[in-house]
Amino acid sequence: MTAIKKAAVIGAGVMGAGIAAHIANAGVPVVLLDIVPKGAENRNALAEGAVQKMLKTKPKSFMHPSRAKLVTTGNLEDDLGQLADVDWIVEAVIENLDIKRRLYATLDEVRKPGSIVSSNTSTIPLGLLVEDRSAAFKGDFLITHFFNPPRYMRLLELVAGPETRPDAVETIRAFGDHALGKGVVDCKDTPGFIANRIGTFWMQAAVTEAMDRKLDVEAVDALLSKPVGIPKTGVFGLIDLVGLDLMPHVAASMKATLPADDAYHAIYRDSDLFRKMIAEGYTGRKGKGGFYRRRKDGGQTVQEALDLSTGEYRAKRKPDLASIRAGAKDLRALVSHEDAGGAYAWAVISAALSYTADLVGVIADEVPAIDEAMRLGYGWKYGPFELIDRMGAGWFADRLTAEGRKVPEILAAVAGNGTGRFYRVSDGVLEFATRAGGYAPVPVPEGVLRLSDVKRRSKRVDGNGSASLWDLGDGVLCLEFHTKMNAIDPGVLEMVAKSTEIVRGGYKALVVYNEADNFSVGANVGLALFASNIAAWDMIDGMIRMGQEAYKALKYAPFPVVGAPAGMALGGGCEILLHCDAVQAHAETYMGLVEVGVGVVPGWGGCKELLFRWMANKRRPGGPMPAVGQVFEMVSTAKVSESADEARDMLLLLDRDRITMNRDRVLADAKARALELAEGYQKPEAAEISLPGPSARVALEMAVDGFFQQGKATPHDVVVSGALARVLSGGDTDITETLREDDVTRLEREAFISLLKTPATLARIEHMLETGKPLRN
Incomplete structure (x- = not known):
C-alpha cells in the first residue's frame, strides 16, 4: 500500500x-x-x-x-x-x-x-x-x-x-x-451514492408535502430538526445554506440517472415559485435571502420568512404546534400526533425511511454504512434505521400495512424477528440486523476505541450523576463528564478528586475524555448565580476551592493524566486540560478561557497555568511583563482557538501535546499516550513564579481604559479587566518576591467572588443562561 x-x-x-x-x-x-x-x-x-x-x-x-x-x-x-x-x-x-x-x-x-x-x-x-x-x-x-x-x-x-x-x-x-x-x-456505484440519494429524497419529500399542506416554513424546520435529531436548520434552512439554485441541478441529475421506477420521480414537483426566487436572486444565504431573510427597517434588523402560499415575505414567527412539543422527547409521539404537524411529520418521515429501507443492498451492503453516511454527511444524530428503532420496527411496519403501503423486505424481516430492532446489544457488543437474516457485530475500524463500546461491555468503576470512571484496560481509567453541555459542577469536581485516589489505588494512568459534541463548555454558572442571589458566599468560596484543589491534585498525582478533548473546551473545561501532563486533542478542538463573558475571571487555576506557560516560553522577550501582557490580552478578550493547531500558538497546547485528525481515534491515541508516559513517570516539581505587581496592574488598566475611551470596551469590561489585571500582576507583590501556586489561585478566588458581588456580573450570567450569548454591559 x-x-x-x-x-x-x-x-x-x-x-x-x-x-x-x-x-x-x-x-x-x-x-x-x-x-x-x-x-x-x-x-x-x-x-x-x-x-x-x-x-x-x-x-x-x-x-x-x-x-x-x-x-x-x-x-x-x-x-x-x-x-x-x-x-x-x-x-x-x-x-x-x-x-x-x-x-x-x-x-x-x-x-x-x-x-x-x-x-x-x-x-x-x-x-x-x-x-x-x-x-x-x-x-x-x-x-x-x-x-x-x-x-x-x-x-x-x-x-x-x-x-x-x-x-x-x-x-x-x-x-x-x-x-x-x-x-x-x-458505497455502491449508484446515483447520489448514499447520503445524497437519501438526503435529496428527504428534502424533496419535505418540500412537496409542505407546499401541499400549506405549512409555514418555520413549522417544517421545527418539526424536522430537533425532534428527529437533525441540525436546527431543518429543511428550508438547509436549502438556504447550500443554495436554492443548486436544487434544480441536483433534481435534474437524479431524474436523469435514477431508475424509472424509483420513488423519487413520484414525489418530485417542479415549482414556479422556486424558479421565480432563483431568477430574482433569492437563492439563500449567499443571495438576497431565501426561505428566510433579514432586512433593515428603521435601523432595526427584521427577520422574515417566506409564505409558501403567497410567495411573499412576512415576519418570522415561532410555530405553535402541539406535535412539536410532543416530539421533544418521543419520535413516535411526534408522528402519531393528530394535528397538522404530526400528520406532516409522519408523511415525510415514513416516506424517507421506507425509501431508505428499500435501498439496503442497492446503495450499500448493510445498514450501518447507511446510518453512518447520514450521521457524518448530513449531521443527523440518528441514522435512518436508528430512527426506525426509536419508533419501533414492528409499530412502523404495522402502520404502513394499515395504510395499505408497501413494507420494505428488510423492515418486515426485522419487525417479525422477535427482536423488532435493527440494532441490539448482545453480550456487550452492538450488533445490526443483516440482509441475510440474523445479527452481526457493527464493524469498528482497526485501532478505534470507543467509550460507548466500553460502557456496553462493563460496569463503571465509580461515578455519580455528573461524571463516571470507566476501565479502558491495561491499567488506564477514563474520567467521563456527562452533565448538560458537560458543564463542570460539584459532582464533576467530586469525581475529579475521587479519581486521583482510585487510580492511585492500583492503576497506571487516567484519561479525561467523553464522546459528547463538546468536551466541556465550562463551569455551571447557573449554580454561581443561584448562590450569589442568596448571598451564599461561603458556598461559592468552597466550590472555587474545591475546583482549585481537585485540578491541583490531578497535576501532582503520582501517575500521568492525559486530557482528550474534542469540540469546545472552554473555561473550567480548558482549565482541567491545562493541569494535565499531556493533551491528545482532536484537530477540531476549540480552547479558551472565556470567563470574562459572564463577568468573572478564571478561578480554577487557569490564570496561574497560563502565566507559567508564557513565562517559560523561550520565544518571548525577557522579563515577566510580556508574558503577563500576553495572558491578559488572551483572557480579557475571551480568545478561543479555532483549531487545535491554533491552540498551540496560544500555549493552551504545548510541544508535548499531540493532535489526532480522526475523532474516532482520539481515545485510543490518548490511552496509548498515557501508557507511554506511565513508564518511569515522575510527577512535576512544585512551581513558583515572580510577578511585577502594582506597576504592571496600572499599565494594564491604562490600556483597557484606552479601549473604553475608544468605545471598544464597556464599563463592566473595565471592572472585570481590572480584577484580572490584579490577578495576573500578582496582587501586592513585586518582582523581587517569589509566589507559590496557591498565592496565585488565592488571587483568582478573591477576584472571582468580588466580581460575583457586582450587579453587572449577575446580569451577564443571567443573559448568558437565557440567550446563550454574552451581554455587553
Whole structure:
C-alpha cells in the first residue's frame, strides 16, 4: 500500500479548494490547478485566488494559516508537469461528463504510473467516467466524494469500480481515515451514492408535502430538526445554506440517472415559485435571502420568512404546534400526533425511511454504512434505521400495512424477528440486523476505541450523576463528564478528586475524555448565580476551592493524566486540560478561557497555568511583563482557538501535546499516550513564579481604559479587566518576591467572588443562561 506523500487537486472551485486545504491540514503538500482565465494577466489567478479566499473565509478552511504554504498553485496549461510526482490526483471540476473525460486523458499522459486518480463527483457513475480509459487507468481510479465544507464534514464516500486495484482503495481509505479524519463509507456505484440519494429524497419529500399542506416554513424546520435529531436548520434552512439554485441541478441529475421506477420521480414537483426566487436572486444565504431573510427597517434588523402560499415575505414567527412539543422527547409521539404537524411529520418521515429501507443492498451492503453516511454527511444524530428503532420496527411496519403501503423486505424481516430492532446489544457488543437474516457485530475500524463500546461491555468503576470512571484496560481509567453541555459542577469536581485516589489505588494512568459534541463548555454558572442571589458566599468560596484543589491534585498525582478533548473546551473545561501532563486533542478542538463573558475571571487555576506557560516560553522577550501582557490580552478578550493547531500558538497546547485528525481515534491515541508516559513517570516539581505587581496592574488598566475611551470596551469590561489585571500582576507583590501556586489561585478566588458581588456580573450570567450569548454591559 503506497503512502500519500504528495497530492494534487484539479479544480479550484469551492469544493476543490476546500479539499486541497484539508489535505494541507493533514501536513501533506498539495498542488492546486485550474484553467487559465480568458484575458487574465495572472495565468494562475483562479488557484491563487482560491487560496487567498480560503485564508479569509469563515469558518476557516485552513486549521492554521501556515498550512496554506503547503499548497502550490498553478494552471492546467503550464503546470501539468507538477503532477509527475504526486501520489493522488483529485478531480473536482464541473459536473460535466465530457469535460471530465477529456481531463482524464490529459492526466493519463503526465501522471506517474500507479498514482491514484479519483473524482469528487456526486452524481456521475464511475463506469461512465472511465468508459474509454485504459485498463491501467481504470485500476488506479475511484470516486472520493467529500462533503462541503471538506474540513468540517466528516463523511468521505468511497466508490470503487470492478477494475479498481484493492490496494488503491485501501491507500485512500487509510489516508482518509488517519490523515484527513474522515469516516470512510463504502458505497455502491449508484446515483447520489448514499447520503445524497437519501438526503435529496428527504428534502424533496419535505418540500412537496409542505407546499401541499400549506405549512409555514418555520413549522417544517421545527418539526424536522430537533425532534428527529437533525441540525436546527431543518429543511428550508438547509436549502438556504447550500443554495436554492443548486436544487434544480441536483433534481435534474437524479431524474436523469435514477431508475424509472424509483420513488423519487413520484414525489418530485417542479415549482414556479422556486424558479421565480432563483431568477430574482433569492437563492439563500449567499443571495438576497431565501426561505428566510433579514432586512433593515428603521435601523432595526427584521427577520422574515417566506409564505409558501403567497410567495411573499412576512415576519418570522415561532410555530405553535402541539406535535412539536410532543416530539421533544418521543419520535413516535411526534408522528402519531393528530394535528397538522404530526400528520406532516409522519408523511415525510415514513416516506424517507421506507425509501431508505428499500435501498439496503442497492446503495450499500448493510445498514450501518447507511446510518453512518447520514450521521457524518448530513449531521443527523440518528441514522435512518436508528430512527426506525426509536419508533419501533414492528409499530412502523404495522402502520404502513394499515395504510395499505408497501413494507420494505428488510423492515418486515426485522419487525417479525422477535427482536423488532435493527440494532441490539448482545453480550456487550452492538450488533445490526443483516440482509441475510440474523445479527452481526457493527464493524469498528482497526485501532478505534470507543467509550460507548466500553460502557456496553462493563460496569463503571465509580461515578455519580455528573461524571463516571470507566476501565479502558491495561491499567488506564477514563474520567467521563456527562452533565448538560458537560458543564463542570460539584459532582464533576467530586469525581475529579475521587479519581486521583482510585487510580492511585492500583492503576497506571487516567484519561479525561467523553464522546459528547463538546468536551466541556465550562463551569455551571447557573449554580454561581443561584448562590450569589442568596448571598451564599461561603458556598461559592468552597466550590472555587474545591475546583482549585481537585485540578491541583490531578497535576501532582503520582501517575500521568492525559486530557482528550474534542469540540469546545472552554473555561473550567480548558482549565482541567491545562493541569494535565499531556493533551491528545482532536484537530477540531476549540480552547479558551472565556470567563470574562459572564463577568468573572478564571478561578480554577487557569490564570496561574497560563502565566507559567508564557513565562517559560523561550520565544518571548525577557522579563515577566510580556508574558503577563500576553495572558491578559488572551483572557480579557475571551480568545478561543479555532483549531487545535491554533491552540498551540496560544500555549493552551504545548510541544508535548499531540493532535489526532480522526475523532474516532482520539481515545485510543490518548490511552496509548498515557501508557507511554506511565513508564518511569515522575510527577512535576512544585512551581513558583515572580510577578511585577502594582506597576504592571496600572499599565494594564491604562490600556483597557484606552479601549473604553475608544468605545471598544464597556464599563463592566473595565471592572472585570481590572480584577484580572490584579490577578495576573500578582496582587501586592513585586518582582523581587517569589509566589507559590496557591498565592496565585488565592488571587483568582478573591477576584472571582468580588466580581460575583457586582450587579453587572449577575446580569451577564443571567443573559448568558437565557440567550446563550454574552451581554455587553
